[in-house]
Amino acid sequence: MEFNIEIGDGVSAAVDYIRNNFQDGLDGIATVIEWVADGTFIALDIMPWWLLTALLVVLSLWRVGWKFSLFTLGAMLLVVGMGLWEETVNTLALVLTATFIALVVGIPIGIAMSRNDTLETLVRPILDLMQTLPPFVYLIPAAMFFGLGKVPGTIATIVFAMPPVVRLTNLGIRQVSEENVEAGLAFGCTDWQLLSKVQFPLALPTIMAGVNQTIMLALSMVVIASMIGAGGLGNTVLTGIQRLDVGLGFEGGLGVVVLAILLDRITQSFGHGATGGLFSFLKSVFATGSRAEGHSGTRDEAKEASPAHGRNG
Amino acid sequence: MSDAALQQPSARDDARQEADEDRIVVENAYKIFGGNPDEAYRLLGEGKTKDQIFRETGATVAVQDASFTVKSGEVFVIMGLSGSGKSTMVRMLNRLIDPTFGTVSINGQNITAMNRKALIDLRRRDMSMVFQSFALMPHQTVLENAAFGLTVSGRDKADREARALEALEAVGLGQNARSYPSELSGGMKQRVGLARALANDPPVLLMDEAFSALDPLIRTEMQDELIRLQREHRRTIVFISHDLDEAMRIGDRIAIMQDGRFVQIDTPDKIVSEPANDYVRSFFRNVDVTQVFKAGDIADPGVQPGDGVTEISADASLDEVLSIVSNADGPAPVTGEDGKRLGAISKTALLKTFDKSR
Known part of the structure; x- marks a missing residue:
């Protein structure tokens, strides 16, 4: 007896239906994403390599410490020396764009989940699905809806990278101690004040862990997204594979690793405050300046991180 | 009663000076968690115990038929073992927990019938709370923590910082205003908690096991501090404790809770000389009566x-x-x-x- 459930056909039909009936909506999404992605890329690319390097070194010095700032300097010089500067900036721009959009969408979803058990129950399995589907699967509908290029690559990256920040925002807010919440209420907080003055700041270390994970996933996805034309370091790796050029593939891979370490350390530092006591005096100088410059793509990240700055000093 | 208050009488100071005014009135308050509260209430009327009701309906009776009055300026201590419902009771006074049945009135206003907005106003103006685990905000300085209530009620920065600093000085922490809570010892943290509660100058203070997490020496020191603050400026305090020594030192009256019910409400010496039952007696078996x-x-x-x-x-x-x-x-x-x-x-x-x- 033959027994077939045609899920694949159903999904294809759904994709066709969306393409035929919601093209305007898709175009709107594409326009917004393209705008953010181009803006970020231009903001990074307009700087000469030594300026962006200097900014990253200062950021490393301020957030992590002098040893790490030396690593940053060496890593950036390596990228320039390998002739992969353009690709690296491109990938960085894509990662920052995808992360920015994932946070703008994901953090409110996480907050909503933390306040509503039913919503949590509904969203959980969707997050599970988003995290466990092989990343390549996202490329197909993304390419079908948005064609080839930066936009579908960014969208596939957003979908793949969003779950951690949603999960950890939800978790972080739920883990805020009952007495802190009670203290907020007992002193007359409104719902919004409770969220903005108690729950969000206290959940921030956990939320930042989510942001960090989202950035890491975005970086790994951006490489895969080069298969539908997202460009950047992924392209270098892909070309290396296609030509069986081990050296080229390795160089591209090294660029990705360098970016990963930089982004990881710097974003992690926002989760538990600065450790560079020696340079803490720089904080006051760069507290306003570098946040505006260094984080051109992730405005909200800098804003969220600010309450954590004073924590350890 | 300060001279300044007498020279410039405001409505609130006048109210505070009427020593015998009923500040908090609780009438037949019940808190029943889960299950069917009406059914649980009916079974309570039939004289069933908490355990029987939990088995039959799945409802947990946390507080039953609580009635008491706290006079203005009185320190009213609610004592009981853990699980006796004392923490639930104090949370019904500012409606962090809503009573299932019965009424709670503060300054003659029935707060159980209040809407959200009126309740928030009441919490900002008329009462504040001190918590067992301090519940300070780790991302804020001591000064910002002390000013928390004032920030929430929308006072401008200069005003709230001045008042918060005054409150910190009253508890001896004026020097630590710029520190973060993580840099303070337990006793100092609770002083910040106390300053936060005093900063908006509320007539009613709720203190939930406020000194229980502190080591004995610091605990005694904080009790003295509270007694001193009461001497300077009498407030109505509802203090939750499981420590009879503490209750005796600071309480004008002590209410003893057992299984969600008040078994005795009396002055400290009456509690010791005429305990209502063995449960009450058990509290001071190890207490230094001398x-x-x-x-x-x-x-x-x-x-x-x-x-x-x-x-x-x-x-x-x-x-x-x-x-x-x-x-x-x-x-x-x-x-x-x-x-x-x-x-x-x-x-x-x-x-x-x-x-x-x-």
């Missing part, structure tokens, strides 16, 4: 004082009595505040009192 009783409490009118023995005033501690009686030839005479002879204390009577407290 610290609670004064000379006046154990003076026996039927005993003749010895010749030439030093007079003792009725509010002298038993330690003082001991030093006099042990060196005297006969029983020591005890005189009340009005100069009337209350009786005398013999060596035997004193020994018996000390013996009872062991």
